[in-house]
Amino acid sequence: MSLRQTLDFLLYDWLHADRLNERTRFAEHSRETFDAVFDTCERIARERYAPFNRLVDTEEPRFDGERVILPRATHEAHEAYVASGLLGAAQDYEEGGMQLPFTVEAAAGTFFATASVSIGSGMLTKGNANLLMVHGTEAQKAAFARHEFSGRFSGTMALSEPQAGSSLSDVATRATPDGADFESDALGPRYRLRGNKMWISAGEHELSENIIHLVLAKIPGPDGKLVPGTRGISLFIVPKKLVDAEGQLTGERNDVALAGLNHKLGWRGTTNTLLNFGEGKYPVRAQQGGGLDGRGAGAIGYLVGRPGEGLRCMFHMMNEARIGIGMAAASLGLAGYYASLDYAKNRPQGRPVGPAGKDAARPQVRIIEHADIKRMLLAQKAYCEGALALLLYCAQLVDEQHTGTPEAADEARLLLEVLTPIAKSWPSEVCLESNSLAIQIHGGYGYTRDFPVEQYWRDQRLNMIHEGTHGIQAADLLGRKVLMEDGRGLALLMQRIDATIARAAQREDLAEHAQALAAALQQVVAATRSAWASGDAREALANAVPYMQAFGHVVIAWTWLDVALAVPQGAKEPAQVGRLACARYFQRYELPKIGAWLGVVASRDPTCAEVPEESF
Structure with a gap:
């Protein structure tokens, strides 16, 4: 049974997602429009992602001293995804979106993650832009978020630091006001950021015109010291290239420098970076009293929300990303399951055991006829399709939260709060076991690069770590x-x-x-x-x-x-x-x-x- 058939059953027979068009926001949609979206995603994934999954694993991103070089296949896959309009699919019609339910958008993403999770399909860019649409100013939405939805810009989240890892209370990146009139900038209060961020996925590349980093940093108090703990954390927009109020490039590079690429066990097609903010490699003109007074140290950043509320704002993107990682885990598990199922149906080995034992004169049977192979296949199917079902249920809760009655929306919010840690971590852990079973079914062949299941396991192993x-x-x-x-x-x-x-x-x-x-x-x-x-x-x-x-x-x-x-x-x-x-x-x-x-x-x-x- 294919991924599409599984999605159709879960969405329509179980969740009745086609009834979402009874709601005003989705009134212009129907099952036919949802299916058309899936047709497009399935085609792009089949043509632009799946054939190059091994290529992006073996031809890792490399830095030539000036730019990060990715395979041409990655550029073409990104271009096809952007051209489909899927980056902004859930946005309002007025924003150029399709007003698709999040349930449908989440389901659509499984085609790409199953075909090649490390090529990527804009999860961070969408999450970045979605955060700004909620917590950003109108000017920030116009200059950054809307250009991310169009695919012109891409986005990241820059949280971790080399000395702090997941301990965000120990963030040491500093943000200081840029001049006496730092609040006069049209894009928001303008700060100078200095610090280092580690494990930044898609932190440097040339897939888009600009990269918009959302950076957690601390604003020093009157005594010049950083506020300890998470209370002192604020959130900043730090673009790779500076823009004007309409989001047009000014021609000036921001002081964000690639310090190195992290070479990973899996997800090798996605660049993972160490970034230096404000080290002086690309000094930016300083702002003082509304005028320009030469070149200053520090990367330009624009405050999002209020000072000290950075973590609250960032959780909007983090929670969305956690659902996305759970979906990636389920998709990778399914990729391994489909590969091992195909292998089990075609690999002859062994003979059935009869009342008198094995008869060597009888022909070999396919390994899917052995009970233990069925056990491993059934475990994979139960783990991965069960995880997929839970994640689609969570996606529907997001739609309920945004379009349901006040009581239903509040219940959806509460259920999501409880289920999000499970939706991220359970698929990440158990679908890794599923990928291990896929290798086991292949036997010794599974441990080689002749078959894709070893790559699925390596890609999967990251999901237990990132996003918490x-x-x-x-x-x-x-x-x-x-x-x-x-x-x-x-x-x-x-x-x-x-x-x-x-x-x-x-x-x-x-x-x-x-x-x-x-x-x-x-x-x-x-x-x-x-x-x-x-x-x-x-x-x-x-x-x-x-x-x-x-x-x-x-x-x-x-x-x-x-x-x-x-x-x-x-x-x-x-x-x-x-x-x-x-x-x-x-x-x-x-x-x-x-x-x-x-x-x-x-x-x-x-x-x-x-x-x-x-x-x-």
Whole structure:
């Protein structure tokens, strides 16, 4: 079964996404227009992405001292994507967009990620521009965001620093006002930034006219010192090339310099950079009292929002990117699954075992006829299609948040808060195991570059790290999301799961699964209470990762049970039988694992937290 067939079922038979056109914002759309978008994406991915996935892996970006050089195939793929209008597809008609539902936009992205995740399809550019459309001024939207949606500019997020990594409270990049009248610039209060940023994806290239960096930095206080912690962080637009109020290039380069390229295990087609801001390589004219007084040190940056609110603004892009990374993880898992399925159907090896053992005189069978190969294929299918279903559900929550009734929008917001850590991390971890199984099915061939599955595994391994590591997401889930608003978001999710359980209990073929999920849900609720029983955050969070693993498994078990309800009882069509088999596999093989994970959570087991450093 193809990706398109899976998307069609999940979108239309399960989520009923075609009903979104009943809402005013999407009234001019229909299933036909959604399908036309998918046709375009499928074609571009097939023609411009998939044939070059190996090429961009072997011909890594390189820096010649002046510019970053990428394969011509990357430029052509980017040009085709931009020409399709997909960068601004969800924007208003007045903005040149298509007013597509985010659900459809997210689904469309899977074609590109499955074909070649490291060529990329504008995730950061869209996230950058979307942030500015919410938190930027009208002038900033005109000069930067709208040119990103058109594909003329591209965007990044510059958070991490070499000495700080994911610890954003330790950001040391400084931003100081640029002259006495620094607030007079049409593009917003103008600052000078000095510092270094690490792990910046797409931080330097020539795919677009300009690169718009969104940079976290701290504004020194009256005493010249940086405010400690995250309270002092502000957000700045720092373009690679300076622009005027309409977004036209002034011809002057900003003081943003490439310090080096990071050479990665996977995602090799995307440049990953260390950038220096304000090192003096490209000194920019200084502003003083509204006039020009020579060349000054520091990269020009324009404040977004209010001082000290940078992290709040940046979370708009970070949360969007986390859903995007989860979708990339599911897509890479599916790419490995499709490759190993094809291999298993065509590779003859071994003979069936009969009552008297194996008969060497009989012809070989294809490996898909062996039970253990079916186990590995079914695991991959359950992991990856389950992850895809959850992410499409989250995408629909985004549409609900923006176009639903006030009550529905608030519920969607709460559900997204709770589900986002899982939607990012669960696919990243479990679909990596799926890619490992794809290698295993190929046997020794899978470990070579003769087949694509080793590259899928390498590309996948990054997803557990970027946009917040597994441990960070786990601490966010148990430390914040299940507690926020007195646990209202968690309670709402439990209600949604309970509703699915009640419906499934009425079906003879699903009643067993409903009962298992109900018991698992109670385990999660009890473990959550036990984790926080002492009120000591150190005790509660010591086992946050096992908690999220269990919570994620329960959420995917719920997702599969809900998907199974969209399959008619007694269905014989192969694809439908496969979906029911996935629901059954997850309930019987995966859900029982949560007991061990939740055991250490509920007991607040101190083994990991208290082992002395010297013991290692």
